[in-house]
Amino acid sequence: MNPKDVLLVKPDARQWRPEYLVAAACAIQIIIWTLVPALSNHAPPIDVVEGYMWGREWVIGTYKHPALPSWVLEATRVVTGTTGWPAYLVSQLFMVATLSFVFLLGREMFGAVRGAAATLLLFGVYYFSWPTPEFNHNVAQMPFWASFIWALWRAVEHPRMDRWALLGALGGALLYTKLSSGILPIVASLWMLADPKARKTLATPGPWVAVVVAALITAPLFYWLWTTQFHALIYASQRAQSGSSINQLEFAVMQLAFHVGMLVMMAAAGLFRRKVTTPADAPPPPSSRIRNFILAMSIGPFVLVIAIALALGVGMRSPWGASLSIMSGLLMVLLTWQRFTDETLRSIAIGAAVALIIVPLAYAGDVKFGWRKPNQGQTFRLQRNNWPQREISKRMLAEWQRETGRPLRIVVGEMWIAGQVALNAPGSPSIMEVLKTRSPWVTERDLKAHGAIVVWSEPGCCSPGSIKSFYPAMGPMRRITIPWPREPDKEPITIGYAIIKPAAK
Secondary structure, eight states: OOGGGGGGSOOOGGGGOHHHHHHHHHHHHHHHHHHHHHHHOSSOOHHHHHHHHHHTTTOSBOSSSBSHHHHHHHHHHHHHSOOSHHHHHHHHHHHHHHHHHHHHHHHHHHOHHHHHHHHHHGGGSGGGSTTTTSOSHHHHHHHHHHHHHHHHHHHHHSOOHHHHHHHHHHHHHHHHHOGGGGHHHHHHHHHHHHSHHHHHHTTSHHHHHHHHHHHHHHHHHHHHHHHTTTHHHHHHHHHHTSTTOBOHHHHHHHHHHTTHHHHHHHHHTTTTOSSOOOOTTOOOOOOHHHHHHHHHHHHHHHHHHHHHHHHHTOOBOGGGHHHHTTTHHHHHHHHTGGGOOTTHHHHHHHHHHHHHHHHHHHHHHHHHHSOOEEETTEEEEOOGGGSOHHHHHHHHHHHHHHHHOSOOOEEEEOHHHHHHHHTTOTTOOEEEESSGGGOTTSOHHHHHHHOEEEEEEESOSSOHHHHHHHOTTOOOOEEEEEOOSSOTTSOOEEEEEEEEOOOOO
């Protein structure tokens, strides 16, 4: 062939260097999904505020969840000296770690081209885009979920003691992100019993080393559960029965809706066409073991979650599907294996690029223009991301200094408003929710010694009278108004506050 003719040859998918496509998409994900919320939001999402609140106390767990995500947020605050954008950045690092482990597993099972396609398809899944600026337990568990599945396959396929130990460590760490993630080790255990090769490993030390490592890592977590009388599990049960929960059918339909972007990408790539023309050099289909593993790790947790909810008679919440979507790309590539051509990866990569542009723009537009409606008697209120967090903190700190002249050590009140005040306040004051049992790190002695500023929004979830009944030492109740940053001519935010004066020196 004439060297000049080489330039006329149409590159196939393999010449796209699948690793580079995945790396480029991940880099764009980090940049765009860090910048867009950092530039759009005036206040971090509510779960981020809550995470910062718990993180500064360095507790093992709270009345809701284990506290690993809070440790991460507090570590970013200590390292960077600020809040806000570090939370958006760390969330994207967690997402990219998830995508990386999906690619590693896909490359080992399917080859680099199909592994990359399976990974890039996830850019069309809701859980990998819109909710990611809100670093919370759902986001935090995703890389541990993906890495656990990858480590499980590697430990069974290429047994080594260090791989089994890694599997146990990842399983233990997984539980520190969210207790419900324990369904994954259950599904993994069932798969090991069903798979002949995995079952044989049970006669070797490896799996039991994994169990011991996981037990050692989770021992403090289970001790915390025991000493708190399993409050986190009770809270989860109550949340599942609340009015905001949905039934199992609604949950399944919603998960399908969150995959519409992926399905559109697959349709554009021709993976739903009727006629199948398999390239002559196409790799053989995956073995039955690979197929069964993908089906078990993708469908198994979904079925188990729904079965548990049905057995307990509780509802479900749509964010629970975040970790369940991790294997979606691999499952879709497996199911459309014979329709995969040299052009498929190119088309999917273009679809991922489009998603990385359109969805962040839609997110920014929603922050700026979305949710303008009356709320509980107020004629105008924007979504939480538009609250002027730094101005709220500045005004409340000024009121505290005017009244006491002392450093602010404790902020009491509705978590959202109290978090706004304390988030970047000097000295990182502790945040105490209205219900004292939810903030055991602040004692009555602390309140008497250091005093506190008690805050609430009007309208809000707690009336001033109910707060006064919990904190009778509160001084006179006052109010301030703060204009909306983007809508200064609209009805302003009203925040109530009162001072619990510190003991005299």
